[in-house]
Amino acid sequence: AQSVTQLGSHVSVSEGALVLLRCNYSSSVPPYLFWYVQYPNQGLQLLLKYTSAATLVKGINGFEAEFKKSETSFHLTKPSAHMSDAAEYFCAVRTGTASKLTFGTGTRLQVTL
Amino acid sequence: GAVVSQHPSWVICKSGTSVKIECRSLDFQATTMFWYRQFPKKSLMLMATSNEGSKATYEQGVEKDKFLINHASLTLSTLTVTSAHPEDSSFYICSARDQASVGLYEQYFGPGTRLTVT
Numbered sequence: 484a485q486s487v488t489q490l491g492s493h494v495s496v497s498e499g500a501l502v503l504l505r506c507n508y509s510s511s512v513p514p515y516l517f518w519y520v521q522y523p524n525q526g527l528q529l530l531l532k533y534t535s536a537a538t539l540v541k542g543i544n545g546f547e548a549e550f551k552k553s554e555t556s557f558h559l560t561k562p563s564a565h566m567s568d569a570a571e572y573f574c575a576v577r578t579g580t581a582s583k584l585t586f587g588t589g590t591r592l593q594v595t596l
Numbered sequence: 597g598a599v600v601s602q603h604p605s606w607v608i609c610k611s612g613t614s615v616k617i618e619c620r621s622l623d624f625q626a627t628t629m630f631w632y633r634q635f636p637k638k639s640l641m642l643m644a645t646s647n648e649g650s651k652a653t654y655e656q657g658v659e660k661d662k663f664l665i666n667h668a669s670l671t672l673s674t675l676t677v678t679s680a681h682p683e684d685s686s687f688y689i690c691s692a693r694d695q696a697s698v699g700l701y702e703q704y705f706g707p708g709t710r711l712t713v714t
Contacts, residue, residue: 589639
């Protein structure tokens, strides 16, 4: 079975500050890991994905995530938050190309002036 | 590329009526599509996996007779909420798997459909 835990349902940062959104996974086989962003009343947009290549993955909008097998983590970071980053962020795991995505409970990012 | 559309984007219906939601892959073929339900401030819950030309696979606890799924072509899947009740009000999101994406079978998400049952 696969699962994802996102620590912190709500994170607030100041504009220009570091963004860190935490994600830990559980999987019995090497996982594929994803971060998605959702703006209000919209679907999900893929930020980045880990597919067993480089452990440091760079995505869109300046986000990146590092796969750490020893810590079973895939935390999302951005050096400098922008107001437009305010949204809901979901971490997801999949074990194999044909299996289903399992989503975490989401983290709402608030960016303040 | 890799655009998924949903129609309608929002719908209000009366209790007891049925509502059909369409999910289309606009620029790729998708033998597999997924239907999710999202409650306010909650994560996405997979309802069913839709396979072109065959019956959908429903997740445990999802009523297949209430949520009818049809995947009649490589670019279209429909979700029909039958005899809708207020508790069916939710945000429904579909995703489509690009069968041509080598190796990873990337999923692309639609913009969602807000259903309100009065």
